[in-house]
Amino acid sequence: MTDNPTADAIPLTVLGTGAMGTALVRAWLAAGHPVTVWNRTHARAEALAAEGATLARTAAEAVSANRLVIVCLLDDASVGAALADVDLTGRDLVDLTTGTPADGRARAAWATAGGARFLDGGIMAVPPMIGDADSGGYVLYSGSSALFEEHRDTLAVPAGTRYVGEDAGFAALHDVALLSAMTGMFAGVSHAFALIRREDVAPRDFAPLLAGWLTSMAPSVHLAADQLEGGDYGKGVVSNLAMQVAGNATLLRTAEEQGVSAELLTPYMGLMERWLAEGHGEEDGTGVVELLEVGRGRADA
Numbered sequence: 001m002t003d004n005p006t007a008d009a010i011p012l013t014v015l016g017t018g019a020m021g022t023a024l025v026r027a028w029l030a031a032g033h034p035v036t037v038w039n040r041t042h043a044r045a046e047a048l049a050a051e052g053a054t055l056a057r058t059a060a061e062a063v064s065a066n067r068l069v070i071v072c073l074l075d076d077a078s079v080g081a082a083l084a085d086v087d088l089t090g091r092d093l094v095d096l097t098t099g100t101p102a103d104g105r106a107r108a109a110w111a112t113a114g115g116a117r118f119l120d121g122g123i124m125a126v127p128p129m130i131g132d133a134d135s136g137g138y139v140l141y142s143g144s145s146a147l148f149e150e151h152r153d154t155l156a157v158p159a160g161t162r163y164v165g166e167d168a169g170f171a172a173l174h175d176v177a178l179l180s181a182m183t184g185m186f187a188g189v190s191h192a193f194a195l196i197r198r199e200d201v202a203p204r205d206f207a208p209l210l211a212g213w214l215t216s217m218a219p220s221v222h223l224a225a226d227q228l229e230g231g232d233y234g235k236g237v238v239s240n241l242a243m244q245v246a247g248n249a250t251l252l253r254t255a256e257e258q259g260v261s262a263e264l265l266t267p268y269m270g271l272m273e274r275w276l277a278e279g280h281g282e283e284d285g286t287g288v289v290e291l292l293e294v295g296r297g298r299a300d301a
């Protein structure tokens, strides 16, 4: 193990050489870091040995090799399984496995009880973006700020870094919030392509319009954030809810005309109508957030 975490290109361990783990290992190797790797299916890590990684036979052997240990497995249950009997004393454990905020907090408590410092990570990139400084990919980190500061340069090798707080659940919280917004966006994109598909409109011709429109709408999240922070959904209203709900009827009629199911749109439209019925027609639609809060008596009804 190495005891000199401030040196350039410190040695580190990576547990998990799936698609993402492999990309991470390659980025660190390319930057000159000695990397010890372990994978449950040993054969899946062998190609990395030819590229300069040291293969460990067991997770315990890999963890004992270096103080900085990166984990990138399928899910939190895999992390528990892989590290069940491994001594973590004195290790700096960085868990890049996607999980929930509760997973991150529980894993932090577990690692700390095992004598390790802990940082949870949420990777906002796909494997081809790893190691490409211009890709825009980054990793959200939360948990031990001391660990983050100490290994900041090493962690910045595969992708950009964004530290979001001591609460170990925050990386996952931010990660999943961003992924959830993306899911809604993809739902809208699917509906839009379905609308044009049966007409003489080439998806390739339509795509630039779609990308441009989504990009020009994206900054509206800043106004929504202002309204949420000030508790005033009527501040700086751009498109009031009453008008938007009236417009929804056109969206639904168009779907019908084009023979397209509106099932991706109607859940959100239903919430807009409920918020309108509660007297918020002159506001933007930001207040719909309140209807989603389980316990308010509606979302969980």
Ligand code: NDP
Pocket: 016, 017, 018, 019, 020, 021, 022, 039, 040, 041, 042, 044, 072, 073, 074, 075, 077, 078, 079, 081, 082, 096, 097, 098, 099, 123, 124, 125, 126, 127
């Ligand atoms: P893969 O399916 O390619 O790899 C999964 C890895 O988890 C393999 O190393 C696999 O080992 C291991 N694994 C699964 N179950 C267990 C277990 N019970 N015990 C030990 N090891 C286990 O997934 P990725 O590499 O793509 O993803 C890894 C993490 O990165 C995930 O949490 C994912 O959400 C996250 N991520 C992935 C992105 C992507 O685009 N790929 C993007 C952003 C985040 P084995 O080879 O033996 O099966």
